[in-house]
Amino acid sequence: MASTVDASSRQGFKLSQLIYDTRYRSLTIQAIAMALLVLFLSWLVSNTVQNLSDLGKDFDFGFLGQRAGYDINQTLIPYTSGSSHARAAIVGILNTLLVAFLGCILATIVGVIAGVLRLSKNWLVARLMTVYVEGFRNVPLLLWIIAIFAMMTEATPQPRDFREGGTASMWLWDSVAVSNRGVYIPAPVWGPGSTALIIVFVLSIAAIIGFRRYAFRRQEATGVLLPILPVSLALFFLPSILAYFVLGGPVSLAYPELGGFNFQGGLHMRNSLIALWLALSLYTGAFIAEIVRGGILSVAKGQSEAAFALGLRPSRTMNLVILPQAMRVIIPPLISQYLNLTKNSSLAIAVGYMDARSTLGGITINQTGRELEGMLLLGLFYLVLSLIISGAMNVFNARMKLKER
Amino acid sequence: MSDVAHEMQTSRAIDRSQMQVSDEVAIQITDMNKWFGQFHVLRDIDLTVYRGERIVICGPSGSGKSTLIRCINHLEEHQAGRIVVDGIELSNDLKNIDKIRSEVGMCFQHFNLFPHLTILENCTLAPIWVRKVPKREAEETAMHYLTKVKIPDQANKYPGQLSGGQQQRVAIARSLCMRPRIMLFDEPTSALDPEMIKEVLDTMIELAEEGMTMLCVTHEMGFARQVANRVIFMDQGQIVEQNEPEEFFGNPQSERTKLFLSQILGH
Numbered sequence: 001m002a003s004t005v006d007a008s009s010r011q012g013f014k015l016s017q018l019i020y021d022t023r024y025r026s027l028t029i030q031a032i033a034m035a036l037l038v039l040f041l042s043w044l045v046s047n048t049v050q051n052l053s054d055l056g057k058d059f060d061f062g063f064l065g066q067r068a069g070y071d072i073n074q075t076l077i078p079y080t081s082g083s084s085h086a087r088a089a090i091v092g093i094l095n096t097l098l099v100a101f102l103g104c105i106l107a108t109i110v111g112v113i114a115g116v117l118r119l120s121k122n123w124l125v126a127r128l129m130t131v132y133v134e135g136f137r138n139v140p141l142l143l144w145i146i147a148i149f150a151m152m153t154e155a156t157p158q159p160r161d162f163r164e165g166g167t168a169s170m171w172l173w174d175s176v177a178v179s180n181r182g183v184y185i186p187a188p189v190w191g192p193g194s195t196a197l198i199i200v201f202v203l204s205i206a207a208i209i210g211f212r213r214y215a216f217r218r219q220e221a222t223g224v225l226l227p228i229l230p231v232s233l234a235l236f237f238l239p240s241i242l243a244y245f246v247l248g249g250p251v252s253l254a255y256p257e258l259g260g261f262n263f264q265g266g267l268h269m270r271n272s273l274i275a276l277w278l279a280l281s282l283y284t285g286a287f288i289a290e291i292v293r294g295g296i297l298s299v300a301k302g303q304s305e306a307a308f309a310l311g312l313r314p315s316r317t318m319n320l321v322i323l324p325q326a327m328r329v330i331i332p333p334l335i336s337q338y339l340n341l342t343k344n345s346s347l348a349i350a351v352g353y354m355d356a357r358s359t360l361g362g363i364t365i366n367q368t369g370r371e372l373e374g375m376l377l378l379g380l381f382y383l384v385l386s387l388i389i390s391g392a393m394n395v396f397n398a399r400m401k402l403k404e405r
Numbered sequence: 406m407s408d409v410a411h412e413m414q415t416s417r418a419i420d421r422s423q424m425q426v427s428d429e430v431a432i433q434i435t436d437m438n439k440w441f442g443q444f445h446v447l448r449d450i451d452l453t454v455y456r457g458e459r460i461v462i463c464g465p466s467g468s469g470k471s472t473l474i475r476c477i478n479h480l481e482e483h484q485a486g487r488i489v490v491d492g493i494e495l496s497n498d499l500k501n502i503d504k505i506r507s508e509v510g511m512c513f514q515h516f517n518l519f520p521h522l523t524i525l526e527n528c529t530l531a532p533i534w535v536r537k538v539p540k541r542e543a544e545e546t547a548m549h550y551l552t553k554v555k556i557p558d559q560a561n562k563y564p565g566q567l568s569g570g571q572q573q574r575v576a577i578a579r580s581l582c583m584r585p586r587i588m589l590f591d592e593p594t595s596a597l598d599p600e601m602i603k604e605v606l607d608t609m610i611e612l613a614e615e616g617m618t619m620l621c622v623t624h625e626m627g628f629a630r631q632v633a634n635r636v637i638f639m640d641q642g643q644i645v646e647q648n649e650p651e652e653f654f655g656n657p658q659s660e661r662t663k664l665f666l667s668q669i670l671g672h
Contacts, residue, residue, distance in 0.1 A: 306517035310531035311507035
């Protein structure tokens with residue numbers, strides 16, 4: 001090597017060195033790639049500008065301030081058809097966030113349970129979970145959304161069937177009604193004194209965290225581990241229940257009741273929301289189940305054997321030895337499943353759920369003709385949302401990541 | 406002659422003063438049978454281990470020697486016969502299994518240290534969660550045994566940072582922290598580089614000198630000759646021959662044993 005370097009420096013720089021000299025080669029390739037990329041992007045932009053001007057359109061976000069003029073069937077914030085397109089977009093965005101949030105939680109619960117149970121020694125349980133996983137992940141999500149929506153709307157009774165002498169009845173002591181117009185659940189009514197109740201509840205959560213810390217510190221000092229789970233459960237329920245009665249029942253439930261042709265009162269969960277939520281959760285849950293199963297299997301069998309040989313019980317072995325090692329394998333693919341679920345929620349169009357794509361990326365675009373601006377904003381929303389989710393999960397991953405050296 | 410080489414490795418004078426066998430029974434195995442599916446791994450095993458005995462189990466691979474010692478702490482389940490450890494019958498009763506496992510320590514061929522815990526945490530995990538020992542005390546015990554296996558200065562490192570021999574010595578210390586009355590060794594030196602075998606064997610010899618009851622599956626015939634008071638030869642799931650090391654190596658009885666010994670000693 002030394003002799004070649006000497007030779008080239010003696011002879012001065014030759015142009016062919018840009019390609020054949022290892023010192024310059026990657027720089028040359030990067031410069032060429034960069035130039036091509038810039039060319040491509042400038043062509044894209046100039047093409048778009050050209051086409052827009054040919055159509056007589058400009059690039060303008062002013063439409064966001066205009067009157068939307070359409071109704072949205074599920075609004076988490078006040079909205080009327082007289083509100084602006086920007087507000088319609090926010091309503092849609094909140095609906096997307098709602099279904100994505102609910103979906104991620106349910107998918108994780110379903111996935112972890114199914115993944116662990118698929119490893120069960122119980123033949124029937126393991127096979128049932130295999131059928132669930134293979135059934136849900138091998139059929140397109142869109143079909144599951146439509147299938148569940150069809151079940152919710154076609155196979156459930158009409159509100160009038162709930163009348164006296166009708167064929168249907170409400171569940172859970174007449175508090176939940178599952179009908180073809182949606183699911184009606186009791187809604188909390190916050191009376192005077194409910195703030196105090198909430199404060200008591202928050203304090204009891206803090207007490208649980210404090211108790212866990214104390215219990216572990218006591219274990220370090222004396223070796224005796226206090227019963228964390230029973231005490232935590234007691235702390236969770238007892239103070240709040242006590243406060244509820246002391247304060248004279250500040251929170252009451254408004255039950256849905258049949259009035260006229262439909263249910264009145266209570267919380268109305270639309271079939272579109274439920275179908276989308278369940279389908280997204282069950283579909284993504286099947287993938288998460290496989291991730292969890294793979295994570296647990298990735299920990300060598302010798303680890304649990306060593307723990308057993310030391311006298312650790314299977315549940316402690318799981319918590320202290322297997323899961324800490326499995327988590328580092330589970331979390332990264334779990335992040336992409338959350339991102340998948342969030343973006344797949346745009347399939348809401350199939351069941352008429354008014355998410356961001358249906359408002360901002362649907363009706364607003366149709367009415368204003370601002371497809372480029374609308375789609376850019378929609379893309380930007382999903383991009384930012386995904387980056388936030390993966391950023392948060394990466395922080396979590398970094399905290400869970402094992403130090404092994 | 407690999408045998409001579411190993412002879413050299415354990416050549417220091419062995420203090421036999423504590424190495425006395427009492428007539429108290431530590432492990433009693435009667436008529437034990439085990440199958441893996443259709444495959445009959447262990448046939449009619451009868452074995453009595455007295456307290457303070459150092460038993461080396463050898464035999465060709467697949468002869469069931471690992472399975473035998475794994476049955477003793479119920480890492481494998483036996484299907485017929487009885488195993489009584491320290492007066493506790495090994496049944497499907499979880500409480501008995503727990504009791505036996507906290508009395509019996511085990512070292513594995515691949516060490517099986519917990520990679521996400523430091524050396525010290527590896528050693529304190531079981532005492533804290535099984536024996537309910539305060540953390541401070543568990544750490545003192547751990548440091549005591551880590552000093553004994555001559556790696557106290559590695560206590561805050563992770564297993565991945567240690568050599569194979571060091572890892573196996575940590576594994577021995579980790580078992581000792583539970584203060585077991587019986588130690589099982591499942592080919593503890595088979596995954597080690599030759600120069601690391603010595604340090605692990607030295608640790609095991611020290612244990613033997615303190616009177617620990619030991620069952621050791623190993624191919625280290627030098628160790629067997631010097632430390633064991635009984636050598637057991639297994640083939641096809643049966644105990645073919647057992648004898649004192651002098652007799653076993655000098656005057657093997659069965660043809661199968663002679664063949665095995667000629668193969669492992671004769672090159």
